[in-house]
Amino acid sequence: MIAAFALLLTFQLAGEALRVALHLPVPGPVIGMGLLLVYLIARRGPSESLRTTSGNLLQNLSLMFIPAGTGVMLHGARLFDEAGPILVALVASTVLGLAATGLTLHFLTRKGKQEGSR
Amino acid sequence: MTPESMTEIWVYLSAQPLLWLTLTLAVYLLALALHRKAKGHPVINPVLVSVSILVILLLVTGTPYQRYFDGAQFVHFLLGPTTVALAVPLHAQLKRLLAMGGPLLIALVVGSLTAALSAYAIGALLGASTPTVISLAPKSVTTPIAMGVAERLGGLASLTAVFVILTGIFGAIFADGILRRLGVKDDASIGFALGLASHGIGTARAFQLSEQTGAFAALAMGLNGLFTAIALPWLLPLLAPLLR
Numbered sequence: 010m011i012a013a014f015a016l017l018l019t020f021q022l023a024g025e026a027l028r029v030a031l032h033l034p035v036p037g038p039v040i041g042m043g044l045l046l047v048y049l050i051a052r053r054g055p056s057e058s059l060r061t062t063s064g065n066l067l068q069n070l071s072l073m074f075i076p077a078g079t080g081v082m083l084h085g086a087r088l089f090d091e092a093g094p095i096l097v098a099l100v101a102s103t104v105l106g107l108a109a110t111g112l113t114l115h116f117l118t119r120k121g122k123q124e125g126s127r
Numbered sequence: 128m129t130p131e132s133m134t135e136i137w138v139y140l141s142a143q144p145l146l147w148l149t150l151t152l153a154v155y156l157l158a159l160a161l162h163r164k165a166k167g168h169p170v171i172n173p174v175l176v177s178v179s180i181l182v183i184l185l186l187v188t189g190t191p192y193q194r195y196f197d198g199a200q201f202v203h204f205l206l207g208p209t210t211v212a213l214a215v216p217l218h219a220q221l222k223r224l225l226a227m228g229g230p231l232l233i234a235l236v237v238g239s240l241t242a243a244l245s246a247y248a249i250g251a252l253l254g255a256s257t258p259t260v261i262s263l264a265p266k267s268v269t270t271p272i273a274m275g276v277a278e279r280l281g282g283l284a285s286l287t288a289v290f291v292i293l294t295g296i297f298g299a300i301f302a303d304g305i306l307r308r309l310g311v312k313d314d315a316s317i318g319f320a321l322g323l324a325s326h327g328i329g330t331a332r333a334f335q336l337s338e339q340t341g342a343f344a345a346l347a348m349g350l351n352g353l354f355t356a357i358a359l360p361w362l363l364p365l366l367a368p369l370l371r
Contacts, residue, residue, distance in 0.1 A: 098245075
């Protein structure tokens, strides 16, 4: 478990280093995710301990957002002042984004399948 | 135990990182238990429930957020390695992801632009202030990218972080219901839409649905972060004059 955790941190570190060195606009952990994916392709899959450790962490992904989420309390005043526009814009744009993505992918892949079965 | 000694213990413990770290984990476990009791109902979202309880606790005890974060930062830190760990389910679904490469990229561009530009346009048309609407635009992507993009365009990074969290919670609660109502029922489309519109919190919800759904969400979260970071800084200045 510690070895797998050290591996994850190593890839995160490599991602951070790459971000700073190349002035990339993407955060270090996301670059680290890409690097680990390349490593897993080269290695033809994760070790048993990496699979278990990743599974345990990902099962608790919600937990990791709680400290940042609690920061909502710092913005009470502005959220209250502009509550109407903020709420409508947040909700409507998220629904539109979900629908646009889901419908596009659903339509494109369904069409592909029908052509394939012809 | 006398009230004086109780107060003394509280004064000591409330200044230690241990207290708020322990409470963060305890509140999360409670939220998970409630989530299970509600048979996984999306409204009993673990992030929403935990954040609500903690904000109430902090307000009632008069604890500043910074002191809370001194303890909770150890949990916050795990977000990095856990993001890296998303490569494992991505790898497990790699064949499927590659086979769908074209449709995924088209859905990425359509969905990402819709989510970001509609947030900006709706906010602006309803009369929200400029820093607020700029902070709204990148709200569908993962926090560090959203904060960086908002700052570069003249928004408020910490306000963006709040919008990102609220968007994530909203998506995690309502996404699968909305998509099913629209006739979108396959795990690939639901996962990809969840990750694209609601980043990591949506991805956490997607993993509750199935590992395949989670893998598509993780991919969408990464791709949308990348695409938004590159596209939004030059697209938003083009749109802004049309709405003023």
